[in-house]
Amino acid sequence: MSTSLKLILGLLLIGSLLLAYLAPPPSRQVALRVRGALLVVGLLCYVIAAVALTSGSILAGVLALAIASELVCAAGWLGRGDSPGTDEDDDGGGGGGGGRGPKPPPRDWDWDAFEHAFRRYARDRDRQPV
Template sequence: MATALKLTLALVLIGSLLLAYLAPPPARAVDLRVRGAMVAIGLLCYGIAALALVSGSVVAGVLALTVASELVCAAGWLGRGDSPGTDEDEGGGGGGGGGRGPKPPPLDWDWDAFEASFRRYARDRDRQPI
């Protein structure tokens, strides 16, 4: 096997591992059955790679190992879409139910209407004595 091909495959595998563990999780959760199928096919490819390497077919074994590793990395990254959000304060206290938090307001927010409403509120609210 050529050295350039070995280096390319190594870079692809290292890049996949880094993306699977360090990239932000996907925006939507992927069904467990899809991820399970990806892992099962990956494990099957690991078995095929072992048989190919034992029989002396290096190129087929390396390709099967690459496919298996990519599938397992992708399934791991897709599995991160289910994980609940973390607390930003890291204080360890405080309840709350994790989750992803509220949706951001739409981009076409009417700031003039908001300011007018806020001024009305500030003017008409009940003021508490100090």
């Protein structure tokens, strides 16, 4: 395999990983079935690549590895588009605790003061029954 092809495949993999982890998540949620199918096909391509590489077919193995990596990166990126679930019982009650919280730590990162404020918040907050 030529050096230029190795370089192109390496850059493609690095670019895909960077996009999967650093790019903004998709604007809408993608069905779990689609993400799961991408992941399963990607894992299957890894198995095909392992078989091809052990049988001596380097080019087929490398291409299967590249396809598998792209599919797994795509599944990971699409998985980042999950939005938090909605309140399906339509009671409109929401949830969560009160709006009081510990004050943020000062800019000089006084961790003792932060811990003290957090413990005071944990002790004094409004607790809701389960």
